[in-house]
Amino acid sequence: MADFTVTERNRVRRAPKRGQYDRKTVHAILDEGLICHVAYVIDGQPFVIPTAYWRDGDHVYLHGSAASRTMRAGERGLELSLAVTLLDGIVMARSGFHHSLNYRSVIMYGTATLVSDPVTKEAALDKFMDRVAPGRVAECRPINAQEFKATTVLSLPLDDVSAKVRSGPPIDDEEDYALPVWAGVIPVQQITGTPEPDPRMPDGTPVPDNIANFKF
Amino acid sequence: MADFTVTERNRVRRAPKRGQYDRKTVHAILDEGLICHVAYVIDGQPFVIPTAYWRDGDHVYLHGSAASRTMRAGERGLELSLAVTLLDGIVMARSGFHHSLNYRSVIMYGTATLVSDPVTKEAALDKFMDRVAPGRVAECRPINAQEFKATTVLSLPLDDVSAKVRSGPPIDDEEDYALPVWAGVIPVQQITGTPEPDPRMPDGTPVPDNIANFKF
Numbered sequence: 001m002a003d004f005t006v007t008e009r010n011r012v013r014r015a016p017k018r019g020q021y022d023r024k025t026v027h028a029i030l031d032e033g034l035i036c037h038v039a040y041v042i043d044g045q046p047f048v049i050p051t052a053y054w055r056d057g058d059h060v061y062l063h064g065s066a067a068s069r070t071m072r073a074g075e076r077g078l079e080l081s082l083a084v085t086l087l088d089g090i091v092m093a094r095s096g097f098h099h100s101l102n103y104r105s106v107i108m109y110g111t112a113t114l115v116s117d118p119v120t121k122e123a124a125l126d127k128f129m130d131r132v133a134p135g136r137v138a139e140c141r142p143i144n145a146q147e148f149k150a151t152t153v154l155s156l157p158l159d160d161v162s163a164k165v166r167s168g169p170p171i172d173d174e175e176d177y178a179l180p181v182w183a184g185v186i187p188v189q190q191i192t193g194t195p196e197p198d199p200r201m202p203d204g205t206p207v208p209d210n211i212a213n214f215k216f
Numbered sequence: 217m218a219d220f221t222v223t224e225r226n227r228v229r230r231a232p233k234r235g236q237y238d239r240k241t242v243h244a245i246l247d248e249g250l251i252c253h254v255a256y257v258i259d260g261q262p263f264v265i266p267t268a269y270w271r272d273g274d275h276v277y278l279h280g281s282a283a284s285r286t287m288r289a290g291e292r293g294l295e296l297s298l299a300v301t302l303l304d305g306i307v308m309a310r311s312g313f314h315h316s317l318n319y320r321s322v323i324m325y326g327t328a329t330l331v332s333d334p335v336t337k338e339a340a341l342d343k344f345m346d347r348v349a350p351g352r353v354a355e356c357r358p359i360n361a362q363e364f365k366a367t368t369v370l371s372l373p374l375d376d377v378s379a380k381v382r383s384g385p386p387i388d389d390e391e392d393y394a395l396p397v398w399a400g401v402i403p404v405q406q407i408t409g410t411p412e413p414d415p416r417m418p419d420g421t422p423v424p425d426n427i428a429n430f431k432f
């Protein structure tokens with residue numbers, strides 16, 4: 001089920017069996033993550049930067065200070081490469097060579113478009129806030145003109161994209177399975193803890209459901 | 217305490233107060249992570265790839281299939297940019313604009329060197345295994361000549377490097393602190409779970425301490 005065209009650029013080269021090109025897998029990985037790593041090239045030099053992102057339909061969105069190098073690179077239409085990586089486990093094999101990681105990752109390529117229309121831009125920022133905590137936009141002090149101007153929003157089409165997934169136990173050499181070496185998977189998970197209230201909140205500030213039952 | 221020289225390349229540009237250039241901070245972040253994102257440029261196109269890494273002294277090491285594009289890029293001496301990002305929290309402010317993330321990240325730049333001396337190369341691979349689970353090298357079936365040849369190890373000096381750290385509650389506009397909006401931090405943490413034994417292990421295979429009490 002390749003919803004996305006496999007090209008020379010997005011084709012998964014190492015362990016090609018782990019490559020996946022369907023929308024459902026790509027969306028699910030993107031919708032679970034919060035931070036991506038964006039790479040771009042300036043004067044031949046690669047730069048890679050961690051930044052928050054969100055997905056809406058067939059686009060991934062980035063935002064940041066209008067003065068940031070990454071935002072300006074995107075706005076200028078530089079080629080971007082973007083990775084989202086979810087680590088699921090450490091795979092302990094009977095030989096060092098077959099040790100591995102369980103993970104779900106997405107790599108995408110392309111150029112970004114500046115989201116300049118004010119209505120679309122504010123809707124995109126709201127989408128991100130409510131993706132982090134549903135209903136949060138309605139609770140917060142609204143964005144003002146200066147903040148709006150100082151924030152750049154970029155969109156990147158989900159087009160030249162692939163997912164790569166490894167799961168399950170180690171794959172050892174057949175003759176190694178008889179060895180008395182512990183083998184298996186150490187699961188890895190990202191969790192959120194108990195919300196830590198800002199000490200400067202006025203007494204009696206209510207704790208909304210989206211904080212009390214925070215889920216990411 | 218800038219152990220590392222601040223250059224035009226490694227200088228933290230956005231929120232420069234969060235930039236740190238001391239060895240202790242950089243090492244602590246690198247030693248807590250397991251996956252980095254490496255960027256490089258081929259024919260003007262940026263590529264970013266998640267991969268495992270480890271630190272030993274003043275170098276970061278990468279390994280992979282000798283046939284992989286990333287390993288070959290490193291071996292050819294292409295400029296690399298490498299990011300390690302640890303997410304610590306989601307910062308909920310009184311305005312959307314001041315929402316943020318708590319994180320510790322390291323960005324490094326430079327070219328890699330192929331670790332070709334067999335003794336040094338094997339020691340480097342052993343270092344990685346034992347960093348994941350102390351004592352694991354001694355428990356596993358040793359690496360064979362074919363596996364050794366098929367694995368590339370690269371080292372990258374910790375030199376052109378910076379750390380960036382945000383911690384603590386939101387920083388809101390002064391007039392917003394009086395608003396009845398819940399503000400604070402949702403802590404985020406990566407944890408490991410109960411080891412999942414490979415169903416193909418022979419009955420009675422012992423569970424060593426480094427698995428029973430796995431810590432990462």
